[in-house]
Amino acid sequence: MAEVTVKQLAESVGTPVDRLLKQMSDAGLPHKAESDAVSDDQKQTLLTYLKTSHGENSGSPKKITLKRKVTTQLKTGGGGRGKTVSIEVRKKRTYVKRDAAEGAEAPSQAEPTPAADSIASRRAEEDAKLEAARQRDAEEKAREEAARKETAEKEAAEPAAAEKKAKPEAKKAKAEPEEVDPKLAVAEAEAKMAKEDRTSDKKKHKTEKPIRVDDGPAADARKAGHKKGGKRAEVAQRSATGRGGNKHQQMLSALNEGEGFGRRRRPKKGHGKKRDHQFERPTAPVVREVQLGEAITVSDLAQQMSVKAAEVVKILFKMGVMVTVNQSIDQDTAILVIEEMGHKYTIVNENAMEDDVMEVTYEGEESPRAPVVTVMGHVDHGKTSLLDHIRRTRVTAGESGGITQHIGAYHVETGKGMITFLDTPGHEAFTAMRARGAQATDVVILVVAADDGVMPQTEEAIQHAKAAGVPIIVAINKMDKEGADPDRVINELAQREVIPEDWGGDTQFVKVSAHSGLGIDELLDGVLLQSEMLELKAHYEGPGKGVVVESSLDKGRGAVATVLVQSGRLSKGDVVLAGHFYGKVRALLDETGKQVEHAGPSIPVEILGLNGTPDAGDEFVVVDSERDAREVAEMRSERSKESMQAQQQAAKLDALFQGMGSDEQKNLNVVVKADVRGSLEAINASLQKLSTDEVKVNIVASGVGAISESDANLAITAGAVVFGFNVRATGKARQVIEQAGLDLRYYNVIYDLIDDVKAAMSGLLSPDLREEIVGLAEVRDVFNSPKFGQVAGCMVIEGTVYRNKKIRVLRDEVVIYEGELESLRRYKDDVQDVRQGMECGIGVKNYNDVKAGDKIEVFDVKEVARSIDD
Template sequence: MSQQTTIRKLAALVNTPVEKLLEQLSEAGMPFSDPDQVVTSAEKLKLLGFLKRAHGKGDAPVEEVAAPKKITLSRSRKQELTVGGGKNRQTVDVVVRKKVTLSPGVGGKVDPESERAEILRKLEASRQKNLSEQQRLAEDDRRRAEEVQQRKREAEAEAERLREQAAAAAAAPPPAAEATETVRRAPPAHGHGHKPATPPRADDRNAPAGAKKGNRGSHAMVSGVEDDDKTARFAGQLHLSASDRARRSTSNTRGKPQRGGPQRRGNAPSRSGGGPHGFERPTAPMQREVAIGDAITVADLAQKLAMKGGDVVKALFKMGVMATITQSIDHDTAALAVEELGHIPVRADADDAESELIAHVGETQGELVPRPPVVTIMGHVDHGKTSLLDYIRRTKIASGEAGGITQHIGAYHVETEKGVISFLDTPGHAAFTSMRARGAKLTDIVILVVAADDGVMPQTVEAIKHAKAAKVPLIVAINKIDKSGADPSRVKNELLEHEIVAEEFGGDTQMVELSAKTGDGVDDLLDAISLQSEILELRAVAEGRASGTVIESSLDKGRGPVATVLVQNGLLARGDYLVCGVQYGRVRALFDETGNQVQTAGPSIPVQVLGLSGVPDAGDDFVVVADERLAKEVAQQRETKRRETRLVQAAGNRMEDIMAQMGQAEQQLSLNLVIKADVQGSVEALKQALVALSNDQIRINVIVSGVGGITESDANSAAAAKATIIGFNVRADASARKVIESNGLDLRYFSVIYDVIDQVKQVASGILGMEIREEIIGVAEVRDVFRSSKFGAVAGSMVIEGVVRRNKPIRVLRDNTVIFEGELESLRRFKENVDEVRNGTECGIGVKAYNDIKPGDQIECFERIEVQRTL
């Protein structure tokens, strides 16, 4: 039983005041006095009909409005169905929906017979409609086919008439040509009152007045006959050439003419010959100017020559060059091939963007102003370089480095009492040679840190060489003077061997004794730096577009490519466009060494740059340009140049070089590595250090290297090459770990470069396997030979070296030449069998399966041992 509706509820439902609703009900003939009275459905419908009539939307009586024609009931029932059993048991929801349409007839049901009759009636009407449509389409097709046949007959008649006219013109005397010329000069025949230039044919004279001509190809124009739209195209042109007539007759026929039809049998020219729109075959070979760089692939060369790749390969083969379509050839070979094929080779001018960049940078030069010095701290491992910088910066940097040693270049600028100084901290390990060389080239002053208790070490000597090669002044900081074994005088004397002479010895090198732990002497070092910078008179352009060098680069997962750069000239600001090696981009953000965001960076200030298109190489130069277009062009051009250089190097591996290396490659094993590190400098150091471990027995190949975490692509490359994956301060993501586990790859994580080199040595040693060596343990000299019925010839010998043991292999030497190799069958001392006979003792030796032994021979006893091969 549904809840009853009162006048108050109905007013709230239709959003109408109660008083107004009572007034409307009264006007509809249903007076109500109380808002809480119940309103029935019939009364609601009566009110609705009244309101519709009042608004002019219908004059139907209330009874008709209230009587619905059909009622549709929808019912849905939901059930749960259990499928399967045990662990596989599942519950499925099943919904059954039912829709019933009722009419207000007897019992409220629809008559199925009337509904079926209605459906049959509609189906028959649809069938009749489709039949009539098909008949109409068939009639249209028949009429269209008749029109096509009619046009074809007209075209054939026109072509026949043209041939007859051409034959008559060829047989006519010369005056006929003059008549033709006169007709050609006559005015157009379609003006009012003009007679036709040629007499009309019989079929034209018999045609009714005002009728259109059946033959639309005729040149004659009849007075009083209206031209159609096709003949209007040729109005005023009384004489047509053979090609025009053929084209006109062709245009009058719809559709493509049949092969061998009247158009091709007549005087119409072929599609490729001589017409105004026909294709003319070139009379001479075309010569092209082909731009060639330092190297080019055969496919690219074929594209520039507009030839098939196979033809270019054949031409190279005739020249004696074996190259496939995907291989690259050098410039000279490509130039010879181009000349052989009849074209002109030219050198590709690849310096357009670079020239524009140089001119662009030259426009931004400004006034030189003093700038802070850039100081690089160099020296041997664990001599206190980072600790010294730590004391100056009042931070703890060395404690955060893996193993307490610096793994990559750190760049900092420090505001001291002596002014701003920019410091570069370089690693001291032997593998980071390229980093130290790069640091020496960027710097103004080199501080060589030497431990007072350790003296001059290999990396100290290397740092001296780098500083001399870069022609940079040197300041020696003798560190750890607070230790008990410190001897600064010994350090100064050792430096004399490398031509580093202290000022107190009459030289020009400042040497400061200090302790990075206690801070003694650090102020003296800052004074020495300030004095040296004043002598150098360091200056740079403080305004304008910036330029500088990349110190270090890395790939941050959240921020993308990050480059630590040192600004050398100009002012680097946020929003600048810059080109950096083969990368380009717009500066999205600048960060100093503490991680704080800055807006600008001036000369000698190191900052981190975000916004590059990729990770640049450490040591690349960067330049700020005016717009993104120039930056992109320069970067793409440099990338092309680098690719060509790689192709030239690859092209150098000719067939004869490969054949020469085949014999060696059969004996040489290989160890493939995939190296991923956190910064670009570490990647370079690892590649150089590990590839240097190669020797004649094993070759170490770095197939993939890069900055950032180990990705799925790296893991797939390692799986294809069966390589060992090395992660230096990086980790593998989930997809990469899945590939590594499924393929059983060797993945190793490291944070100290010492461990990387040691582990690779162990892996390489395992690949090399065991080596069998022969070690001579004793030599006996034959003095006499005795005959034995059991052993044959028995050599009475004296052991002159080492020990002779039973059951060991032996060799018989005569005149220091091996004449027999076998086993020792019997070893006796007097009549007793013994296991070994030592030096200076006589013995009897029976050689198994050998009786040709003579006095004076030597019997060499040796043993085979297995030794692990190592690098």
């Protein structure tokens, strides 16, 4: 036979090339690639190795006996009287291996089984076929050698001929595996027994007869032959001997690879492999790394450490921190818990995404921008009137009580350039609003009335301006009044370290009159001069960025925010992130209500489209992606919520420890609704300042907009008073409030609201107890009475001694007893009081140690009402 390649040989025997190369390498053959040629001698060497590896020439066992015992239970009887009987079935089968030569020489030995005869006969036939094949291979080899020497052309055509001649070899290789090994027979018999065991389990009520030596797969095949014919008997025999158990899967795998013994079958998936456990208990503690931010909830901390939340709560309790699984703990406490449980931690920056969004980069050079001027001063010193004259409008007429209670932003065009004005209220309740105004401004105009001088809010405005590092221009207003005294104002401001330029300082002083327009041009010139000295510049191209001046909730337009652009350009359609809220700008409005398309640096505008009302002073920025804006806003809200929960928990604990051993603190619960966010913050701050150790103002809820039905229901639950500042209750809210009898009050001036809250808190204060001495009696002598015991004969030296009031016994001006009178007599009569200069007999209740010279002091305790101002 002609030489073939390794690939052709693998295809003819039906085995993979890689497996055949491995077997050839184990047999000592030099083949490494599928294109290497295989000669007839090498094929013979491979065949011999395969037979040897499968134990054909080794001393395999001649006889194998298999035993199996199955125990089952059977219930007999019924009606509660049945018995359980154990049934044991024992099986025994013996298999004998007989060689063909041994069977021919010693026929007198034990008669082989039909299965052994069949195996021996087939092996003899296969040996004869193998010998004939060897002879044919030798002849073919000789002819091939002669043909290779004749012509080179025949050598080129030789692979096709070799391929044709390889077919008989393949047929022969396929015929060779028909030989059955005794070990395979054992495995097949064992599988047959397993099948019968499963059948017997289904028929537990039947008993089985003993199994003889000649029972087994061969006998089954013989029985099938009697019924179905010889050919079908052979099929049954092959079917019976072709099954294997899990015990011999390695042998079956080798047979299926085409190594030549028995019938080739593919093993079932997963058989013959050792199954690994899906989970193994760790032998050492697992140290996990916890990602830790500024705060973390107990449940999240437990999840990252792969422990139960109850374990974390237990450790916190031992540390003196009482929390639940849903509450947040700070970073330091979390670090202690992590180290206590043997884990590691990594501090992560939770604000990385927020920092990326808020960081805006601009290209190009900066250009000069208009100054932002904040007008500050005391209430009723003429700030708004001054702006009124500049803008030629009447803002004061629209303010309640004649004072400004909102932050107003306006930009005006003057003959020398544009100026943006921020008008902040002067009332003390708006300290926080003035502080935000100072931080967002370039120049501060401090308005001081010439007839009033420096007031408390004037000093606060100076402090805010200095803290923000903003230059001040003093406008001495109301110069047209008869009582104007500008020198007094200058002297008072100089005492507050506001030195005019005439005195060698750096502050401009301008005398103006909002009524007549005196000094207005000089004031604007001073502002522009100061801005030139500051060299104010900003980028006009790029994403807009600035600060929120004011926000409110409009019934028809939704959330409206007044913003001041500080750099970049804010356009209609931009996605804006402001504090905890975001949204797409639907419209831009200037201070006159006209829509604009763009707003550059130093321009205040109103924006519509946010999903809420941001706090005044929050920074806003234009974001490229609405998704990023939403994620940052949600993260801020969640962080604010967690921080608030932590503060509430701390407040609860502080209140718990402070309240131990003391009287319970009284609370005045209020629900506050205002028209704009700035007013709401000012009201809340003012109310919280009114809290004392005895009475506390508890703001149950606050918000911007009308008083809704939910606000009324919340007030009912908390027993709160409802305050509306420049807003009114809806129809349903009024019905709920009337039905529940709640106290609903409307205000449009903030100090009226504060005065009413003071009065209500004064009613909750416990009154002061004041002692008043009403009489003093001196003991002259002591008598023994059979009815009252010791009776002191006294002389009233001061005031009046009363029978029903408390007394103190003084000895050498030291109180030795405090109690009550048991009797008060004058001569033999019981009296209610004895006046000064009269004698009387006094019996002290439960006290018998009164001596001559002691004094008996009679006093009265009176309750005096208190107020918050006390």
